[in-house]
Every structure is written in C-alpha cells, then in structure tokens.
Amino acid sequence: MDTARSTIYNLFRGEPSTYTRFSLAQHMEGDNSQVEMKLSNSEMDDEVGNSMGGHRDPRIMKPKRSPKSICFMIVCTLLIFLIGFLIGYLSYRGRMPTKEQSCSNADSVSCGTTEELLSEDDSDTTLEAARPVLEWKQLKELLKDRFLVSSFESRIRTFSTNHEAGSEGDQSLALTVYNEFKHFGLGSVWNDEHYVKLQSLGSTPNRVTFLGSGTTEVIEVPKGYLAYSAAGQATGKLVYANYGREEDFKKLTSLKIGVNGSVVIVRGGKISFATKVANAQKVKAAAVLIYLDPADYNMPQDTDVFGHVHLGTGDPYTPGFPSFNHTQFPPAQSSGLPSIPAQTIKTSSARRLMSKMTGQSAPSEWKGTLSPPYNLGNDDNVQVKVEVNNEVAEKMILNVFGVIKGLIDPDHYVVIGAQRDSWGPGVAKSAVGTSLLMEMAKALSDLVVKDGYKPRRSIIFASWSAGDFGSIGATEWLEGYLSMLHLKAFAYINLDAAVLGSQTFKASASPMLYTLLGNTLKEVSSPLDSSKTLYQKLGAESWEKQTIVPMAMDDASYAFQAFSGIPSVSFRFTNDGVYPYFGTTEDNWNNLNTRTGNRVDDIARAAANVAGQMVLRLTHDHQLSLDIDRYNGELYSSVFKINRFAKQLKKAGLSIKWLSSARGDFDRATETLKNDILNSDLNDAEMCRIINERIMRVEYHFLSPYVSPKDTPFRHIFYGSGPHTLKSLLENLSLLNSNTSDLDMDVLRNQLALATWTIQGAANALSGDIWDIDNEF
Known part of the structure; x- marks a missing residue:
C-alpha cells in the first residue's frame, strides 16, 4: 500500500523521470513487444536505495508541481488525441469512393452488379467475410420468389426457331445470350470459339430406291x-431387325436370317441412332434405314427425321x-464413326417398303x-439401294459463358449448361433448356446483388x-481445358430437355x-400438386428406384461424367414412353404444351x-454436397458380381483378392475422410478447402489412367465404354462359363x-497426404 500511495503521489507531483522497458505481450514468433514507461525518481531512488542497503541522501530535494500545471497538461493531452483522431478519420474517408464515383467507374451494366460485389480486389478470403447473411430457409424462398415472376413461356417461344449449329441463326442467338448475360450483371461474360466439322445434306440429294422383279421405284x-453417316451407295436385300439392338441381331441369326450384305430397316426407339448403326455394322450389314413406328411415335407419317450416328461426343x-x-x-477420326451409309x-x-417384304413373319413382340x-x-x-451424299464442312461455333464468382474458392465452380442449337424448332430439345439457363442466371445474379447472397464458390x-x-460444343470445351477442369x-x-411432360420425374x-x-x-x-413435394410424389422409400435411369451417351452430362470425371446430373419432367418429337419439326410449342396439359x-x-x-x-x-459414400455401394456391387467367378479364376491362376483389397481400401479411405470432417473446423478456410479438394478427386480418379483419352475418350470404369470398364471385365469373365476358346486370358x-x-488409385487420392496412405494389402 505504501508503494502504491507513493506512486500515485509522485505521478501528480510530477517528478523528473527516467525510462525503462517491460513486456506487454508476446508475438507468435517469440519476440517480446516492448513499451516504454516513465518511472519516477522516487522509484528509481528506491531501487538505488535498496541496492545500497536502503539509505537515502537527505540533501536531495524534490521539486513541486502546481495543480494549475497539471490541468494544463491534461487538457493538452486530450487536445492532441482529438486532433490525431480527426486527421486519421478524414484521411480514411478521403480514400473511400462515394457511391456516385463507384457507379461512374464501374465497367458493368449498372451500379451494384455482381461484378462489383464479387470483385477480387475487395473480397476477403476468410470464411467469416463470406459467411452468408441469409439462412438456408430464407435463401430457397427468395429463389422461389424470383422464379415466380419469370416468364418461361415467353422465353421458350423466343428461342424456338430453326437455328442449326454454325448457321446465322445460331450466331444471332449466341449474341442474344451474350448480351443478356451482360445485362444481368454477371461478373465476366465471354465466348469460346471452336472450328468443328459438321455434316449436312449435300448438293446431290440422298435417295432410297426399291429394286425388285425388274422394277425400279424411288x-x-x-x-x-x-x-456423320458414311457417304456412298449400298444395295442389298431388305431385312427387318426390330429396334436394331444386339439381341435383335442375335435373334435374326437364330432364325437363320442372314444380315451380311443386306440393307437393314429398323425402327427408332430403345437405343440411339448411333448404336443401331454400330450394331448393324458389327454384323456386316451394307446400310441402315431408320423409321419411326406409330407404335412408338404418334406423329404425322410424312415427318422428316434428323439425327446423328457418331457413337461418341x-x-x-x-x-x-x-x-x-x-x-x-x-x-x-473417331473410332465411333460408321463405315456404312445410314438414312x-x-x-x-x-x-411402302415393308409392304413389299416377304419371308418369315417377325416375332410378335417385334410388330408395330x-x-x-x-x-x-x-x-x-x-x-433396296441407299444413296447418301452428305457433305462435311468446317464451321465456327460459339459457346457463351457467364460467371458469378465465389468469395472463398472462386476457382472452384459448378457449371450449369444447356444446348442452344436445333435442327427444327427444338422447343423441348433446346428452347426449354436455354430459357431455364437464362432465368437461372438472372435469378441467381439478383440473389447476390439485391438479396445479399454470398456464394462461397463460383x-x-x-x-x-x-x-x-x-x-x-460441351465436349470441345472439356477437351480444350482437360488438364485443369477436374481440379x-x-x-x-x-x-437440356428438362421439360418433356408432367406425369413423372426422371x-x-x-x-x-x-x-x-x-x-x-x-x-x-410438385408442379401438379403444391401440397406435396416431388419427393413425396415419388415415394420416400423408393424415389431412387423410380427416378434414376442410366445416363445415355447423347446426354451432354455424359461427356462431363465419363470423359472429364466431373460429377454430373440431368433430369426431366416427362410422361410414360419416349418424347416422340426430337429431331423433327414437330418439336414445337403446341405439342409440348399438349404433353404438359397446358402447364x-x-x-x-x-x-x-x-x-x-x-x-x-x-x-x-x-462442405461440398457430394456423397463420397455412394461409390462404396457401386464398388461392392461390382466386386460381388466378379466374385461369382472366383473358382474359375483360381483354376486359371488368377485371384480377385487384390481387387477386394482395393475396394476395402476405398471403403477405409471414405471412413477416414468422414472422421476427418467430423474432427475438423470447417470454419477454417484452409482446412475446408483441403477437405473439399479430397472430395473433388473421387470421380476423376475413376477415369482409367491406363487408356488414352484420344483413343478411348470415355475412360470412366463405371460409366465409360471400352475394355477398361468393369462392364467389359464382367463380359469377359462370363466367357469362363461358356466357351473359353473365345477368351484371351492375357486380356x-x-x-x-x-x-x-484404378480403384486403388481412387482410394489413395481420397486418403489425403501420401503419409496417410497405408500401402499394405
């Protein structure tokens, strides 16, 4: 107490002072921050006195300080502090642009655009800076409200014009999309040019001619x-092959119907045009004719049909x-190009053709x-003689892009896409998807600019x-940026084709x-019953079974999934059966409106x-909403099917234990990642990014690294095509139960x-750092 009283007394008496230093805090590097404090002479004297045994010199007299001088010092101190504060504040305000200055300097369509809000210079790269100000419930309701004022019908009618790829109509529509993206205030808008080879009708028309009994009839x-049909002429006996599936051609063989050198006529449906032609080529057919049977397609019987027969993208x-x-x-050229004419x-x-055909009656299930x-x-x-004179020409096509940049990981992005071109009106094929794309770009941009949504990713x-x-267009973009997109x-x-009907969801x-x-x-x-969700309409217990269907090669998602290893999804509201109007002039507003019940x-x-x-x-x-657990089920199912051939493999000196071990490693890797997520602070930006990048690697690492993307582009072992796939492996294994002479054991x-x-590599990638991987089988 005496020391305290002495200190306070000396402070206000104003004795001459000296300096010393003491530590306030420690830097993370271990250095001590120092602050200088004045110690009174009395304190110094005490220190000196104490060091000398506690004796003081009585001759030392301490000067006194009057209350007036003390007040003057306090007022001066406060005045200096106030002046310093004002200078700092005015300097800060001087550096900040006014709203009018921001607007005049902006390179956007209007003040307050997505580009300004998501500017790289102004964004903070911490999770706190980008923490959404909107709760999830608010966010989804705001998005729903944005779509309520959208006029999809008006847009669909606008985009439903003939605009074949590479044509003036296609270029004009590309400009429309570009300008609208700019008008929405997207952060960046750009075009991606490609010079591609497209095939169309030639100067000499294609022709189908009947030859028989000394008569010729066009x-x-x-x-x-x-x-992409092969150009040229082919003549042969006419053979009916149902849908042109592999099993259909096997049925013809069992019925002793020769296909070699014949012109095969098949009906559309079940599989793609390209697959029909590829199957016919395998059995050495001379040419293929494809028609739409009224049993599958309810449309005028004089309708022209367009499609492509490249078995690839x-x-x-x-x-x-x-x-x-x-x-x-x-x-x-692609190995998926056919070498026979198709029309x-x-x-x-x-x-007319089938009325002239004789021979055995087709199986009842083949009859339309x-x-x-x-x-x-x-x-x-x-x-029948088939003449195809299609011509190939190089044309420039444009992909058009716009982006809303994320605030935390702008280099991680979700892509939303839609086909813009169409051979005919293309209402369901392209106009619906393009309209959805535009309305989504507008709604999500408004959600950021007007409602305060701060997306973490782009x-x-x-x-x-x-x-x-x-x-x-989609595949060329993927090929152009193959080395970086998977990262x-x-x-x-x-x-594409998201609206084909109203009865169900696929x-x-x-x-x-x-x-x-x-x-x-x-x-x-549900659009037909707002009291129920789509999940309830499908059935909570069986929604996957009712909803999920295989991804077709002519789906734009397929290239992302099987070529680039990017998780992809396509969906559609549809009716039972196929949408009959694709590739025809009947793909128009009236027919789509009828199929949806005018909705x-x-x-x-x-x-x-x-x-x-x-x-x-x-x-x-x-955390990214990608479910890493799902591939455990896919792997378990595949290994279980392969395990049925364990005895036959053992006889051949092979074992599946290494495959089973790799599957087990993948399972353990997913469990490790889930535990890492549970034990991590996802509010830590760096930790969150590391976790998400491990999740992002899964799909890509199911692309086989042992085949060439040039020769075998669809490298995915689950969804690709070629000898590297698990499907091909199972097909070869099945030969162990039949004729092993057809099986190459080295293959x-x-x-x-x-x-x-490939599976082991996916497990290793998911495990994290190299020192976290257990390499013991």
Whole structure:
C-alpha cells in the first residue's frame, strides 16, 4: 500500500523521470513487444536505495508541481488525441469512393452488379467475410420468389426457331445470350470459339430406291438425314431387325436370317441412332434405314427425321483434342464413326417398303402398328439401294459463358449448361433448356446483388452450340481445358430437355449427386400438386428406384461424367414412353404444351427450382454436397458380381483378392475422410478447402489412367465404354462359363490388374497426404 500511495503521489507531483522497458505481450514468433514507461525518481531512488542497503541522501530535494500545471497538461493531452483522431478519420474517408464515383467507374451494366460485389480486389478470403447473411430457409424462398415472376413461356417461344449449329441463326442467338448475360450483371461474360466439322445434306440429294422383279421405284428423296453417316451407295436385300439392338441381331441369326450384305430397316426407339448403326455394322450389314413406328411415335407419317450416328461426343475428326484448327494435326477420326451409309425415312416410306417384304413373319413382340404384316425379308427379289451424299464442312461455333464468382474458392465452380442449337424448332430439345439457363442466371445474379447472397464458390452458366451433332460444343470445351477442369469444376447440371411432360420425374446422375438430388426433391413442390413435394410424389422409400435411369451417351452430362470425371446430373419432367418429337419439326410449342396439359410454365418453374436449389447447396455450404459414400455401394456391387467367378479364376491362376483389397481400401479411405470432417473446423478456410479438394478427386480418379483419352475418350470404369470398364471385365469373365476358346486370358489378366489399380488409385487420392496412405494389402 505504501508503494502504491507513493506512486500515485509522485505521478501528480510530477517528478523528473527516467525510462525503462517491460513486456506487454508476446508475438507468435517469440519476440517480446516492448513499451516504454516513465518511472519516477522516487522509484528509481528506491531501487538505488535498496541496492545500497536502503539509505537515502537527505540533501536531495524534490521539486513541486502546481495543480494549475497539471490541468494544463491534461487538457493538452486530450487536445492532441482529438486532433490525431480527426486527421486519421478524414484521411480514411478521403480514400473511400462515394457511391456516385463507384457507379461512374464501374465497367458493368449498372451500379451494384455482381461484378462489383464479387470483385477480387475487395473480397476477403476468410470464411467469416463470406459467411452468408441469409439462412438456408430464407435463401430457397427468395429463389422461389424470383422464379415466380419469370416468364418461361415467353422465353421458350423466343428461342424456338430453326437455328442449326454454325448457321446465322445460331450466331444471332449466341449474341442474344451474350448480351443478356451482360445485362444481368454477371461478373465476366465471354465466348469460346471452336472450328468443328459438321455434316449436312449435300448438293446431290440422298435417295432410297426399291429394286425388285425388274422394277425400279424411288421410295423417297428425304429432307431429313443422319449426320456423320458414311457417304456412298449400298444395295442389298431388305431385312427387318426390330429396334436394331444386339439381341435383335442375335435373334435374326437364330432364325437363320442372314444380315451380311443386306440393307437393314429398323425402327427408332430403345437405343440411339448411333448404336443401331454400330450394331448393324458389327454384323456386316451394307446400310441402315431408320423409321419411326406409330407404335412408338404418334406423329404425322410424312415427318422428316434428323439425327446423328457418331457413337461418341464432340467433333469426330479431332478425337480427344479440341477443334481449333484442323490443319495443325494429321488427319484423324473417331473410332465411333460408321463405315456404312445410314438414312432416316418417313413412316409412310417405311410402310411402302415393308409392304413389299416377304419371308418369315417377325416375332410378335417385334410388330408395330404399320398396316402391312411385319415380315423379316431376306428375299433376293426385294432389294433396296441407299444413296447418301452428305457433305462435311468446317464451321465456327460459339459457346457463351457467364460467371458469378465465389468469395472463398472462386476457382472452384459448378457449371450449369444447356444446348442452344436445333435442327427444327427444338422447343423441348433446346428452347426449354436455354430459357431455364437464362432465368437461372438472372435469378441467381439478383440473389447476390439485391438479396445479399454470398456464394462461397463460383457459378458458371454455359450455352453450348452443336449439341444436336453429339454434344460437340460441351465436349470441345472439356477437351480444350482437360488438364485443369477436374481440379476446378466439381459438378455439372444439365438443363437440356428438362421439360418433356408432367406425369413423372426422371434423372441420370453420378452416385455422388444422389443424396443432393434426393434432398432437393424434398424441398421442391410438385408442379401438379403444391401440397406435396416431388419427393413425396415419388415415394420416400423408393424415389431412387423410380427416378434414376442410366445416363445415355447423347446426354451432354455424359461427356462431363465419363470423359472429364466431373460429377454430373440431368433430369426431366416427362410422361410414360419416349418424347416422340426430337429431331423433327414437330418439336414445337403446341405439342409440348399438349404433353404438359397446358402447364409448360409451371413445369419449367419446378425444373428451375430443382436446378437452382442444387446450385445453392453446392455454393452455400462449407462442405461440398457430394456423397463420397455412394461409390462404396457401386464398388461392392461390382466386386460381388466378379466374385461369382472366383473358382474359375483360381483354376486359371488368377485371384480377385487384390481387387477386394482395393475396394476395402476405398471403403477405409471414405471412413477416414468422414472422421476427418467430423474432427475438423470447417470454419477454417484452409482446412475446408483441403477437405473439399479430397472430395473433388473421387470421380476423376475413376477415369482409367491406363487408356488414352484420344483413343478411348470415355475412360470412366463405371460409366465409360471400352475394355477398361468393369462392364467389359464382367463380359469377359462370363466367357469362363461358356466357351473359353473365345477368351484371351492375357486380356482378362490385364483387365483385372488395371481395374484393381484404378480403384486403388481412387482410394489413395481420397486418403489425403501420401503419409496417410497405408500401402499394405
């Protein structure tokens, strides 16, 4: 107490002072922060006195300080502090631009755009800076409200014009999309040019001619055509082969109907045009004619039909690499191009041809509803000549992009895309998807600018061209950025053909997106019964079984999934059976409106909500909404099927224990990652990014690293095509139970080994750092 009193007394008496230092705090590096404090002479004297045994010199007299001088010192101190504060404040305000200055300097369409809000210079890279100010419930309701004021019908009517890829109409529509993206205030808007080879009708028309019993009759000079058919002429006996599936050709063989050198006529449906032609080529058919049977397609019988027969995606003359200049590479072509002519014909022309056919009656399940009897043909007196004169030309196509940049991981993005081109009006094929894309870009941009949403990751909107020719625009973009997209794009949402009807909901997706899709269906109301969600309408227990269907190669999502290893999803509101109007002039507003019960707007709004909520979830949550557990089920199912051949493999000196071990490692890796997530602070930006990048690697590492993307572009072992897939491995294993002479054991051994190491590689990638991987089998 005496010391305290002395200190206070001396402070106000104002004795002469000296300096010393003491530590206030420690820096993280271990250095001590120092602050200088004045100690009174009395304290110093005490220290000196104490050091000398406590004796003081009585002759030292301490000067006194008056109360007036003390008050003066306090007032001066306060005045200096106030002046310093004002100078600092005015200096800060001087550096801050006014709202008017911000608007005048902005390079955007209007003040307060997404570009300004998500500027890289002003953004903070911490999670706290980008923490959404909106709760999830608020966010989804705001998005729903945005779509309520959208006029999907008006947009669909605007975009439903003939605009074949590479045409002036396509370029004009690309400009419209570009300008609208700019008007919405997206952060960046750009075009991506590709010079691709497209095939169309030539100067000499295609022709189908009947030859028989000394007569010649031109059946049709079609206006429709099949892009990428082989050009030339072929003549042969006419044979009916149902849908042109592999099992259909096997049935013909069992019925002793020869196909070699014949012209095969098949009906559309069940499988793609390209697959029908590929199957016919395998059995050495000379040419293929495709028609639409009234049993499957209810439309005018004089309707022309367009399609393509490239068994692949992208420009078939630059397989595996982007189409920017064909002259820079030696001539090449996709192995998926057919070597035989193929042509579509009208239903009325098919009736005329089939009425002339004789021979065995077709199996009952092969018969459609054409008036003549369905005979298999193979009669020398009933021959057909097919002439295809399609021409290939190089054309420039434009993909158009816009982006809303994320605040935490702007280099991680979800891509939303839709095909823009169409051979005919293309209402369901392209106009619906493009309309959804535009309304989503507008709604999500408004959500950021006007409602304060702060996405953690970026959102890219993509308008593709040449989708009608086999997802060329999308695939060329993927090929052009193959080395980086798997590190940045974590999901693709396809909007093509999202509205085909109203009765049910179907989807094709990566297993990693099943959970996200299911959770989204729980929150989106059915367009036909707002009292129920889509999840309830489908049935809570069996929604996956009712909803999930295989992803077809002509789906734009397929290239993202099987070529680039990016989790992808396509979905559609539809009716039972196929949508009959694709590739025809009947794909128009009236027919789509009829199929939806005059509720196109309502169905489109529901589709926008499904896609929009998936996008928000993928950009809102700390952890990516990708379910790593789902591939455990896929792997278990595949290994279980392979295990049925364990005894046969053992006899051949092979074992599946290494494959089973790799599957087990993947299972353990997913469990480790889940535990890491539970034990991590996802509010830590760096930790959250590390976790998400491990999740992002899963799909990509199911692409086989042992095959060339040029020769075998669809490298995914689950969903790709080629000898590296688990499906191909199972097909070879099945030969162990039949005729082993057809089985090359070296090929089987190689398939088993490479499948094992692809799965092991996926497990290693998911495990994290190299020192976290247990390499003991």
